[in-house]
Amino acid sequence: MIVEEPQYEPEYEYVDDFSDLKVENEEEEIARLQLPPPVPQDIRDDKERIATIEFKCSGCDMQELVHYFGQKPPFAIGVKFREDTYVMRDPFQAPPQRWKLKPEFYVAIGAHCAMCNKVVCKDTSCSIYYTKTYCLQCGFAKSKSWPVEAQTKLRKQLTD
Structure with missing residues (x-):
């Protein structure tokens, strides 16, 4: 007895039509799809990374x-x-990539005294911070x- 295999018809019709993918001039198409040459960085971007504000602690x-x-x-x-603060970028961290909006690490170096306006660093031997x-x-x-807590902290800072 010979058994015939049933014929299955696909639910969709396969069409070998890639005409929209055919390219007349392949070299021109490849050249069109190439990335543009890298644009040189703006000089302002380089200057932005250079520290230019001088800070000198009076203490x-x-x-x-x-x-x-x-x-x-x-x-x-x-x-x-x-308050207005002298801030520098972290010198030990690589600059972030230009196209990513990413905060950088920073170091707050100092500020002006709220009473006498002297420039002081954040070191405990030069300044104290209490609201200012x-x-x-x-x-x-x-x-x-x-x-009292702030007074105690200042007294301890002066004795160290």
Whole structure:
């Protein structure tokens, strides 16, 4: 007995029509699809990465060039200081890729004393921060109106 295999008809019709993929001149099409040559970086982008603002602490004479002075550094996305602050990019971190919006690490170096306007660094031997930055002399004079915890912190800082 011979058994015939049943004939199955596909549910769809296969059409070998790739006419829309055919290219008249293949070399021209390849040249058209090539990436454009890299655009040289704008000179302003390079200058942005160079620290140009001079910072010198009046307490310890530390000198450093910083990238920004103000409250909202453009490279530290989402950061806003309560007072104008000297800020530099983290020197140990590679620059972020240009096309990615990524905050950079930063170092807050110092600020102006809220009373005498001297430039002081954030080191505990030069300044104290309580709602604002104060040099140690002004901080000690102003501390009498501060809460006990802040006064204790300042006294401990002065004895160390």
